[in-house]
Amino acid sequence: MPGDIKRPEPLYKQLAAALAEAIAAGEYAPGELLPSETQLMSRYDVSRPTARSAVAELRNMGLVTSQHGKGTLVRGAETTTPRSTVARGINRAGKALQLTDSLIVVEAGTVTRTHLEGMVGELLERPDEAAFTCDRLLADPETGDRTAHRLYIPFDVAEKVPALAETPDAEPADIYNRLVEAGHALMWTEYPSARNPVPDERAALNVPDGAPILVSHRVTLTDNGHPLVCEELRTSAAHTRLAFRITPEKVPARRKARSV
Amino acid sequence: MPGDIKRPEPLYKQLAAALAEAIAAGEYAPGELLPSETQLMSRYDVSRPTARSAVAELRNMGLVTSQHGKGTLVRGAETTTPRSTVARGINRAGKALQLTDSLIVVEAGTVTRTHLEGMVGELLERPDEAAFTCDRLLADPETGDRTAHRLYIPFDVAEKVPALAETPDAEPADIYNRLVEAGHALMWTEYPSARNPVPDERAALNVPDGAPILVSHRVTLTDNGHPLVCEELRTSAAHTRLAFRITPEKVPARRKARSV
DNA sequence: TATCATTTGTTCGTATGTATC
DNA sequence: CGATACATACGAACAAATGAT
Numbered sequence: 001m002p003g004d005i006k007r008p009e010p011l012y013k014q015l016a017a018a019l020a021e022a023i024a025a026g027e028y029a030p031g032e033l034l035p036s037e038t039q040l041m042s043r044y045d046v047s048r049p050t051a052r053s054a055v056a057e058l059r060n061m062g063l064v065t066s067q068h069g070k071g072t073l074v075r076g077a078e079t080t081t082p083r084s085t086v087a088r089g090i091n092r093a094g095k096a097l098q099l100t101d102s103l104i105v106v107e108a109g110t111v112t113r114t115h116l117e118g119m120v121g122e123l124l125e126r127p128d129e130a131a132f133t134c135d136r137l138l139a140d141p142e143t144g145d146r147t148a149h150r151l152y153i154p155f156d157v158a159e160k161v162p163a164l165a166e167t168p169d170a171e172p173a174d175i176y177n178r179l180v181e182a183g184h185a186l187m188w189t190e191y192p193s194a195r196n197p198v199p200d201e202r203a204a205l206n207v208p209d210g211a212p213i214l215v216s217h218r219v220t221l222t223d224n225g226h227p228l229v230c231e232e233l234r235t236s237a238a239h240t241r242l243a244f245r246i247t248p249e250k251v252p253a254r255r256k257a258r259s260v
Numbered sequence: 261m262p263g264d265i266k267r268p269e270p271l272y273k274q275l276a277a278a279l280a281e282a283i284a285a286g287e288y289a290p291g292e293l294l295p296s297e298t299q300l301m302s303r304y305d306v307s308r309p310t311a312r313s314a315v316a317e318l319r320n321m322g323l324v325t326s327q328h329g330k331g332t333l334v335r336g337a338e339t340t341t342p343r344s345t346v347a348r349g350i351n352r353a354g355k356a357l358q359l360t361d362s363l364i365v366v367e368a369g370t371v372t373r374t375h376l377e378g379m380v381g382e383l384l385e386r387p388d389e390a391a392f393t394c395d396r397l398l399a400d401p402e403t404g405d406r407t408a409h410r411l412y413i414p415f416d417v418a419e420k421v422p423a424l425a426e427t428p429d430a431e432p433a434d435i436y437n438r439l440v441e442a443g444h445a446l447m448w449t450e451y452p453s454a455r456n457p458v459p460d461e462r463a464a465l466n467v468p469d470g471a472p473i474l475v476s477h478r479v480t481l482t483d484n485g486h487p488l489v490c491e492e493l494r495t496s497a498a499h500t501r502l503a504f505r506i507t508p509e510k511v512p513a514r515r516k517a518r519s520v
Numbered sequence: 521t522a523t524c525a526t527t528t529g530t531t532c533g534t535a536t537g538t539a540t541c
Numbered sequence: 542c543g544a545t546a547c548a549t550a551c552g553a554a555c556a557a558a559t560g561a562t
Contacts (some may be wrong), residue, residue, distance in 0.1 A: 010530060017459075036546060047532050052547085060320060062456055068547050069539030081379055082453055094510040119341055188506040193342055194454030194472045194497040196322055199277075212454045212472030212497070217508070237454040237472070246448040246478070247507040248352040270549060296527060307551050312528085328528050329558030523562080530556075537549070 012053035015044055016061075019054060020040070023063055023074055030076025034064055062238070079208065082241035084140040086147070086233075088190055088218065090176075090244050097176045097186075103147060107137035109169035115197030120152055123219050125225045130155045132168040137204075145239040146205050150232040152177065157228050164229075172231055176220065185223035192242055193214040201234065211238035272313035275304055276321075279314060283323055283334055292337025294324055322470035322498070339468065342501035344400040346407070346493075348450055348478070350436075357436045357446075363407060367397035370430035380412055383451070383479050384487045387515055390415045392428040396503050397464075405499040406465050410492040411435065417488050424489075436480065445483035452476040452502055461494065471498035 009017075022028055035043065040051040055072055058064045062080060066072045089100035111134050121127035132153040139146050151172060158165040163178040170178070179186060194212045197205070207213060218231040268274075282288055295303065300311040315332055318324045322340060326332045349360035371394050395410040411432060413472035418425040423438040430438070432462070439446060455473045467473060478491040 004487070012530080013459075020458075035363070038468070038546080049533085053530085055547095060456060062459060066377070066547065067540085069541080069545080071540095071546060077378060080455075088504075088506065090506055090508040091511045093511050097508060098511075107532065108454040118337060158374040190504045190506055192452040192474070192476075192503050192504070193501040194474050195340075196320055196456075196470055196472060198280075199273075199319060208458055212456060214452070214454050216452075241451050244348075244450045244506070245509070246348065246350055246450055246504070247509075248350040248357060249507075251351045251353050251358075272549080298527080309552085310550065313549085315528095326528065327559080329526080330560080331527060525559105525561085526559085530554100532554080533552080534547100535551080537553080538547085540546075541544085 007034075011046055013049045013052065013057065015040070015046065015054035015149070016057035018044075019058060020061065020063060023058075027031040028074045030074050030078070031135050032074050033071040033101075034058075034074060055103045062208075062211040065209045080238060082237070082239055084143045084240050085243050086140075086240055087243045087245075088216070089243075090188065095180070097173055097180065099173050102141065103138040104141050105136055105171075108148065109134040109136045109151075111168050116152065116154065119217065120230055120232065123217055124152065124154055124230050126154050126156075126227075132158060132165075134169045140240070143239065145236065147233060147240065148201075148205060149234075150229040152232070154229070161243060165248055175229060179220065181226060184228065186228075187221050187223060189221065190216055190218040190244065194237060205234065205236050207236040208238050211236055213237055214240065214242065216242060271306055272310045273308065273317065275300070275306065275314035276317035278304075279318060280321065281325060283318075288334045290334050290338070292334050293331040294318075294334060295329060320470040322468075325469045326374065335468075340498065342497070342499055344403045344405050344500050345503050346400075346495070346500055347503045348476070349503075350448065355440070357433055357440065359433050362401065363398040363409075364401050365396055365431075366406065369394040369396045369411075371428050376412065376414065379477065380490055383477055384412065384414055386414050386416075386487075386492050392418060392425075394429045400500070403499065405496065407493060407495040407500065408461075409466060409494075412490040412492070414489070417448045423502075434488060439480065439488060444488065446488075447481050447483060448478055449481065450476055450478040450504070454497060465494065465496050466499075467496040468498050471496055473497055474500065474502065476502060 028034055037048060037051045039050055055066065063076055064072050067148060086103065089098040091098045091100055104119060111132055114127050114131060114133050116124055116131050118128050134151045136145060136149040138149050153164055153168050161179060161182045164175060176186060193215050195215060197213045199209050201207065201213060214235050214237045216233045219227050220229045221227050286317040288294055297308060297311045303309055315326065319326060322335065324332050324334055346363065347360040351358045353358055374391060374393050375388050376384055376386050376391050379434055392413040394411045398409050399405065413424055413428055418428065421439060421442045424435060436446060453475050455475060457467050457473045461467065461473060465473060474495050474497045476493045479487050480489045481487050
């Protein structure tokens with residue numbers, strides 16, 4: 001075999017790349033309509049399915065959104081870049097702990113029971129054990145962007161801290177304060193991640209085409225590293241970003257450190 | 261037909277939902293092959309395009325990956341859940357600052373000049389101004405998962421701190437230490453976000469089908485809040501997650517706090 | 521090594537439904 | 542109401558990758 005003859009890119013990918021370039025160059029301004037599928041067919045001499053595939057590529061790149069009966073709109077930076085920021089910090093005012101985010105509760109907490117599967121089970125070091133969960137729907141008061149919130153309280157933690165078992169639907173800051181009142185010294189680690197939404201989430205969180213969702217887990221630990229509870233947060237990455245304040249920690253010099 | 265006001269879901273979405281449910285129920289185990297398109301056609305009595313659309317849905321939900329000539333594989337939690345964790349903390353050993361992540365440099369830093377567009381320009385409060393950039397390719401030494409890293413140094417910062425202008429390709433920790441030597445008291449805020457990859461990124465970062473990329477910006481500020489430099493990090497959300505240690509900050513009591 | 525069946529990828533064609541203007 | 546646009550669905554053919562014969 002001679003050295004790797006170039007196989008041409010598929011037609012629809014070429015077309016998608018050409019259109020993406022044109023959008024980046026500003027030939028199609030944000031808010032404007034992309035040429036219709038019929039126009040693309042004649043302009044680039046391709047079939048209907050090919051034109052559709054190309055536009056579909058642009059959609060799950062998040063560059064455009066299609067509207068049935070109207071056309072395909074170019075999305076500007078305003079709709080691609082997050083507008084609202086959720087500050088994932090914790091403040092200590094006297095003895096009381098407060099959260100630094102400014103989200104408001106849209107749907108009150110509903111408590112259910114589940115088993116700790118997957119990542120949450122791993123983070124709480126209690127795979128498949130039983131736990132209370134409390135679900136809330138939050139929103140940014142300025143933009144209205146929605147965020148799903150879930151708190152996991154393992155059964156054995158609820159048993160040892162009765163204040164949690166009584167009202168597992170208390171707000172996270174209250175949960176933290178009750179853990180402190182129960183004599184725990186707390187610390188926190190948060191793990192942001194992302195994935196593409198399932199159809200339910202796309203509707204509930206108002207996720208636009210081609211946008212993933214940010215998923216973040218905040219684990220509350222005792223000062224000797226045992227996990228107690230876990231908060232899970234899900235929000236459209238197109239609308240919201242997170243913010244973490246990073247505080248340097250003192251370590252003995254000359255040690256190759258790997259904390260967190 | 262009386263009644264029946266509701267228009268039924270599209271066939272391919274019904275099929276996708278049915279298959280997704282079957283996967284969740286364990287009827288198709290991770291690593292196994294999904295029924296071929298031909299089999300789906302006869303089993304569910306649909307056409308080839310419909311079967312293909314259903315499988316395409318599963319792909320960009322991240323549930324399966326298709327291999328040309330072989331079949332469509334079910335992805336287990338091992339390939340859906342991040343394996344490696346990048347600790348985004350900072351340690352202070354004596355006077356020197358160290359980063360807590362354990363990534364190694366695969367491709368050394370290449371320095372270029374750009375203008376601060378979009379989110380980075382906003383975070384550095386210098387929209388459209390000129391800046392050095394230094395690009396690196398990092399990897400997790402255990403899993404080999406890749407991460408793209410870019411450091412932005414605005415021209416005016418490089419002018420005031422000549423040590424940066426001399427070697428803008430120094431490692432981030434060194435950059436921080438030089439800013440400290442120049443008399444700055446530093447603090448940091450990091451903004452994790454996510455989006456779907458462009459084809460280049462999908463190849464360079466080895467992003468699997470249906471997985472978004474995590475994008476995180478760490479801004480270095482002076483103690484009075486002026487931004488100096490910015491790190492940008494891009495990695496496959498299917499392979500890697502971030503970790504932040506959250507340290508409570510003291511605030512005056514009774515104040516509705518909104519720091520970060 | 522070469523061939524073949526299987527499977528997914530690409531591309532065309534065509535028809536109909538439905539939302540928007 | 543009609544024209545236009547995207548969404549869904551069918552059929553058909555060939556290309557390219559894979560694995561086994």
